[in-house]
Amino acid sequence: MEDLKDVYLTPLPESQYVKPFRLHYTQNGKQKNWDLLEVHDSVAVIVFNVTRKVMIFVKQFRPAIYYNNVHPKDRQSDQIDTNKYPASLGIALEMCAGIIDKNKSVEEIAQEEVLEECGYNVPLKKLQRITSYRSGVGVQGALQTFFYCEVTDEMKTEQGGGVDDEIIEVVEKTIPEIEALVTSPGPISSPPSCLFALMWFLHYKADQFRK
């Protein structure tokens, strides 16, 4: 995962993933505008293995996090120096998640992501829908639906690690390790949706697994 080279920037061409535009509007009689992106809705799933009492995370290289760890003065050069900025700076720890880009239910998408990324084959009825929220308020406001799912070692039928070009490592953490993570001074290389998931689990679920 950490073998990284030939890192450079180009202007954004027509993109399937990032569609920026400007929204114009008049609020309380005042003309305004706001720059934003069209992004897909998504799902995120807390996967907790009750056999061994560990939470299942996915770890992967995230270009947007890597780039933000590069000092602005080093972003301008033709190529980013990967000796100075190794791939480890861009590795994120996340919940299992995926975008909704198929004509399937959110439950089916969640089920598919748990299998592809984490290797657990879970029946749909094991996916507990918790809530949904806006994945951002600034430039992207897509909906993310959030699930909780208890799995057992017997459900681990595949390797996990993603499909196609994805390079995803499956990581397990115990409840004390989760507590250490959320109380660390940071920077935590995780998004707030992951931290919400961890706090939700610690507050509403963890006690029953502590003995």
Added chain:
Amino acid sequence: MEDLKDVYLTPLPESQYVKPFRLHYTQNGKQKNWDLLEVHDSVAVIVFNVTRKVMIFVKQFRPAIYYNNVHPKDRQSDQIDTNKYPASLGIALEMCAGIIDKNKSVEEIAQEEVLEECGYNVPLKKLQRITSYRSGVGVQGALQTFFYCEVTDEMKTEQGGGVDDEIIEVVEKTIPEIEALVTSPGPISSPPSCLFALMWFLHYKADQFRK
């Protein structure tokens, strides 16, 4: 806040806020690219009023959330129909927050946002730095530093509501109201950073204020 009209889209011109580009890289010998945005680092602050045991939220119209509530078939027209899609669809409930776009410490930026948005004048030493995390993993990976701050009615020296063109409403919620919010089936018109903040407060702080 909810008087909205003349809503339409244009392509993104050169923008101060949204700078999209493509990052090229070679990972494990395979050439890849990823589309992302340059965005500012930011701060977010949990503001809890200990005089009346209420959490202080900010409520504002968020174009990115509004847009995502518009059905794709209605996004293509010259103008979005605000009778069919009222402004209320874009109103978000959030923690006090702001981007780091000045040469000040994160604590000073946090202090300034609490005053401008919520109207509380807090000494720097009341701002408890909790942690920092990545605000996203997909297209934006900027760092958000997260504070907790207890305030009293005496510290409320200003109206709040933002500066310049900002239209921000200050909203208070009791602990039971916070619990009702995070356990609601959604969609919750808030970002995951707000939900993380609420769960963090409920888990680590709320009990001492329940009596």
